[in-house]
Amino acid sequence: MKAFVTGAGGYIGLDLIKGLLDGGHEVRGLARNPARLHNLTDLGVEAVLGDIRHPETISGLLDGMDVIFHLAGTMVGNERNIYRTNVEGTRTLVDAAAAAGLKTFVLASSGTVYGEHGDEPVTEESDCHPVMAYGRSKLEAERIVMNEAKVGFSGVICRLGGVYGPRSQMLMLENAGRTQVRLVGRGHNWMSAIHVEDASAALLAAAERGRSGEIYNIVDNEPVQLKDFYNYLAYRLGAPEAKHISEATARRLARIVGFFGRLTGKAVVFNADFVKMILSSLRLSNEKMRRELGVELKYPNYRSGIDAILQELGVGAAV
């Protein structure tokens, strides 16, 4: 296939591109930041520059492609900024993909669209009540792709859980190695994660075997309580177990960080919404992903994923 990848220079984008190239596919990658173009050209990929908030920069870039993997997105900034990228940017790409006659549109959405679900297992049929601007924007982006999928290309929605891997922010390896990880609250809330290699394989499978208008949760087999994920990581690194900070302290800190963000005009990640996200609880089922997309997970749970990463990086104690 000829694949157009947005967010090509991002964490998942680069991994997905490697998978596409290994599978013999042709790739054209969209980067926004010229300084990151070499990441793509070094891989031997055709790299193009554009900003999805500005439709004129996207015009013509999708011509000749079969499939788009739309990964460009942000969770940083205020609601307006997030919507401009995640919602209006998706609208721009949907229009461009329809105009260029693409066959398939794969959207990298997020499990955050479900919002808070406590201990209950969450399937693609579960209710969506996103608790943060990012989740709301992803849900809106999904609707845009779904609507076009009724009349134009095949649209497939991938709701990714927390994606971790070597150099991922989620693993916080630098922090975890040196100091104690700080968890907000007791860490009893559930998270559904997936290793980046498996996430990339699932996105590819979604393009090849996903049904139009369908949603797939993209997570591993084993939801995990936050404390268990980070304590396992600490154990494997020989580091102290995660420390806890209270929810009230985290909220206060987020207000202060947000205040300085507004003062300096800098977009900050650690804001009130971010605290809501790390406190929410989600046990996503991947049954549909395995059944319909036929994804065979290389890392079926967080332990196997973390072990492989530490081994690859040559850090941590042997198990």
Ligand SMILES: NC(=O)c1ccc[n+]([C@@H]2O[C@H](COP(=O)([O-])OP(=O)(O)OC[C@H]3O[C@@H](n4cnc5c(N)ncnc54)[C@H](OP(=O)(O)O)[C@@H]3O)[C@@H](O)[C@H]2O)c1
């Ligand atoms: N990582 C996760 O745990 C996770 C979980 C659920 C869903 N997702 C979704 O999966 C996708 C990829 O995530 P990721 O972790 O790879 O994120 P990432 O590393 O932050 O990469 C995001 C990419 O989007 C690009 N981008 C942002 N705004 C853009 C714009 N206006 N125009 C063009 N490109 C733009 C960035 O380009 P520049 O670098 O040039 O700025 C970057 O390459 C995102 O849509 C994210 O919401 C990720």
